[in-house]
Amino acid sequence: MIPSQLKGLIDDLSTSILQTNDYDSIERARTFGYFLLQSPNKKNNFHDFQYWASRWKNSIKPTNLVSLDNLRDTLPPDKMPIYTLLDSLKRSAISEFNQTIETKELSLFQNTNTFTPVLTEGQIIPEIVKLLRGGKSTTIEITENSLNSSTEIESPDANLIRRIFRVIQCLKIIKESRLSFRGQIADSMRMVIDEEYRFFISQISEIDENAATYISICALLSGQLMNRIYAATVICEVVKQSSIPSIINSIVFTHNYGLQAVRVLGSKMVEKGMNVLLRFIRNWTVYGVINDEFSEFFISKNREKSASEKWWSSRYILIEDLIPQFLVEKTLINQILNSGRAHNFLRKYKDSCVNFIDNFGSTSPFAVNFDRPKAAKIRPDLEWKGPPFELSMVSMYYTDSMRSLMYMMIHIVWIPGHLRxxxxxxxxxxGDFAAVLYQSFSESVDGDAPSLLLHAINSVTNSKNYTNSITHEILTDRLDMMKKWSVQPTAPEALITYLVNPPIDAFLGKYTLQQYDLVGHLIWKLKCCECQLCFDWHNARRLQMLEALGFKSRRFCLLRHLILFTVRTVLQYLSTDVILVSFKEMEEKMKIAECFDDLFSAHHAYMEKILRGSFQTPEFSSHNRAFHKILETAGELTDIGQELEGIHASVLSQAKKNKGWAKKTNPFFTHALEEVADANRRVIATYAKFNEQIAEFYLLSFDNMWSMEMNQLEVRLRSCVANIQ
Structure with missing residues (x-):
């Protein structure tokens, strides 16, 4: 408590040292003097007192020097802030400097009312104490950025009162900021703020309303206490106004504020928040469970229904904005994400096991080692028996969960076997399967497509090559027809599909099988074209019999040979350079894969290569169109050959009936000559068209040699274009 005579001494010192009668400068100096004299953390020795008293003796009245000597004898030797008092009084003469400091310090609280005399200090202090303790005043109302009084206040210490009211506003902001903290992480951080607020109130509760003065209240609220109040206010305002989704990142942002108290308080809050975040990470990494009512965790469950092949990547997603700034290691984030995904994938697989057994009759012990209870039945906080979870443990649990998942998919489900x-x-x-299947369709009479498919499979394969060694499932049993026809289909209608169920459909889902179909249909067309060109004429010498009618058999045979050679060249390119090579690369990658993402990545790269190599991507659409023109031309030649075969059969039949059929007067002979002449013209036109088409197809490949696939195709096509005219 500062006695009234000591206050008078400070007033005189302010006027004397500043050598001015300016009211604002003197009031500012008095305020500094009161704070520093009362503040408990300012300690100066006897030498400082003597030094500064002698230094300023010419500016201080002699009577004041005597008072200073008395003050020195009165104050304890360990609390003698005369050095700081005198120095601050002198520095307070720099009016502009001090105004800048005060404006920067109190910029949040400038909208305060000017007070005019009515209430005295003794009347206003009890109201101030109520407000400081979080209560309500009968005469003073606090709004967001201003203070309103029903009765005007009398005091020459307006600056002191404003400082106190600014503290009141800070405490009000802290108290009312609770609604800005929502969620488990936010609640843990709010506990730090609440603890700070209780400390503030406990300190304020020491104020004696009957003996307190503005000076004593300001002295109590100065120093470290004021810094802590101000730090809590800044953080609460940031949380309230921040647009950053992660409250942890919002608090970390305040570390750049520049006030040490803000950094200290923010660090405590971040530590509390991280403890809760670690529980989220533990529950997800170890158990695959998310209990996140307020969407605070950076992993979220996608409520929209996802296709099976997109389940792994889209069912549980990463929310980038909620990742703390200091978790910058992408590998760690991916391990956290995929560890929980693995747990839930194993649960999904277990549920599909029953359906698999029902559909395919497997008696193998599926999912024996991958039993996972439903997420809703897991209580992580009760089941966790280990030490406090740390980020360093993520790698261990990730490795464990991923090992189980990889063993299941590679060995039990046998994804490589399905892909093969x-x-x-x-x-x-x-190739033998395609040949047998084509012959089955071509020679069959009953038209039972599934039976033909089964016959073709059994004719070419040893079931051991496609039998799962663990589950003993024969994978060729999954091959089926897309349609079952009631009449005999033509060869191009051999539409085969592959039956899948979870978790196989993660790799061979509906969309992926459609992509396989694009490539498979192209290869089937080529196989059909090859077989038709080979088998339409079992004996090419029959064409020589039509030479008597003017048919140019050698040109027809040459064109058939060129088209057949081109088709076989493209087939070799697709089956060897594209599919076989890409499949070997995928197998090697899957053998060394360490996580599920590596399996997906290897299969995705394989699919991309075969789609590009078979002209099924937009960048090679021109190749696709050009090659289909060649296939259409091959179909036209086949049609011509069938017509010639019909002419040949008619000629043989007519020759048996009429030995003089070859006379010009015979209408049949004349008609046969016209048909053969028309066939010759069509063969010549088809030959010219094919030459243009194969040249166009080759040039497209030559112009895209930057692509590895097109480079390989161009090399193979060189022999095809060598004989074009």
């Missing part, structure tokens, strides 16, 4: 079956049969990687 799809390659050999849907993509006709086994």
């Amino acid at each position: 079956t799809v390659q050999d049969f849907l993509l006709f990687g086994r």
Whole structure:
């Protein structure tokens, strides 16, 4: 408590040292003097007192020097802030400097009312104490940025009162900021603010309303206490106004504020928030559970229904804005994400096991080692028995969950076996299968497509190559027809599909099988074209019999040979350079894969290569159109050959009936000559068209040699274009 005579001494010192009668300058100096004299953390020795008293003796009245000596004897030797008092009084004469400091310090609280005399200090202090303790005053109302009094206030210490009211506003902001903290992480951080607020109130509760003065209240609220109040206010305002989704990142942002108290308080809050975040990470990484009512965790469950092949990537997604700034290591984030995904994928697989057994009759012990209870039944806080979870543990649990998932998919489900079956049969990687299937369709009379498919499969394959060694499932049993026809289909209608169920559909879902179909249909067209060109004429010498009618058999045979050679060249390119090579690369990548993403990545790269190599992507659409023109031309030649075969059969029949059929007067002979002449013209036109088409197709490949696929195709096509005219 500062006695009234000591206050008078400070007033005189302010006037004397500043050597001015300016009211604002003197009031500012008095304020500094009161704070520093009362502040408990200012300690100066006897030497400082003597030094500054002698230094300023010419500016201080002699009577004041005596008073200073008395003050020195009165104050304890360990609390003698005369050095700081005198120095601050002198520095307060720099009016502009001090105004700048005060404006910067109190910029948040400038909208305060000017007070005019009515209430005395003794009357206003009890109201101030109520407000400081979080209560309500009968005479003073606090709004967002201003203070309103029903009765005007009398005091020459307006600056002191304003300082106190600014503290009141800070405490009000802290108290009312609770609604800005929503969620488990936010609640843990709010506990730090609440603890600070209780400390503030406990300090303020020491104020004696009957003996307190403005000076004593300001002295109590100065120093470290004021810094802590101000720090809590800044953080609460940032949380309230911040547009950053992550409250942890919002608090970390305040570390750049420049006030040490803000950094200290923010660090405590971030530590509390991280403890809760670590629980989120533990529950997800170890158990695959998300209990996140307020969407604070940076991993979220997508409520929209996802296709099976997109489940892994879209069911549980990463919210980038909620990742703390200091978790910058992408590998760690991906391990956290994929560890929980693995747990939930194993649960999904277990649920699909029953359906698999029902559909395919497997008696193997599926999912024995991958039993996972439903997420809703797991209580992580009760089940966790280990030490406090740390980020360093993520790698261990990630490795464990991923090992189980990889073993399941590689060995139990046998994804490589399914992919090989799809390659050999849907993509006709086994050429003998395509040949047998074509012959089955061509020679069959009953038109039972599934029976023909089964006959073709059994004719070319040893089931051991496609039998799962663990589950003993025969994968070729999954091959089926897209349609079942009631009449005999033509060869191009051999539409084969592959039956899948979870978790196989993660790799061979509906969309992926459609992509395989694009490539498979192209190869089937080529196989059909090859077989038709080979088998339409079992004996090419029959054409020589039509030479008597003027047919140019050698040109027809040459064109058939060129088209057949081109088709076989493209087939070799697709089956060897594209599919076989890409499949070998995928197998090698899958053997060394360490996580599920690596499996997806290897399969995705394989699909991309075969789609590009088979002209099924937009960048090679011109190749697709050009090559289909060649296939259409091959179909036209086949039609001409069938017509010639019909002419040949008619000639043989007529020759048996009429030995003089070859006379010019015979209408049949004349008609046969016209048909053969028309066939010759069509063969010549088809030959010219094919030459243009193969040249166009070659040039497209030559112009895109920057692509590895097109480079390989161009090399193979060189022999095809060598004989074009």
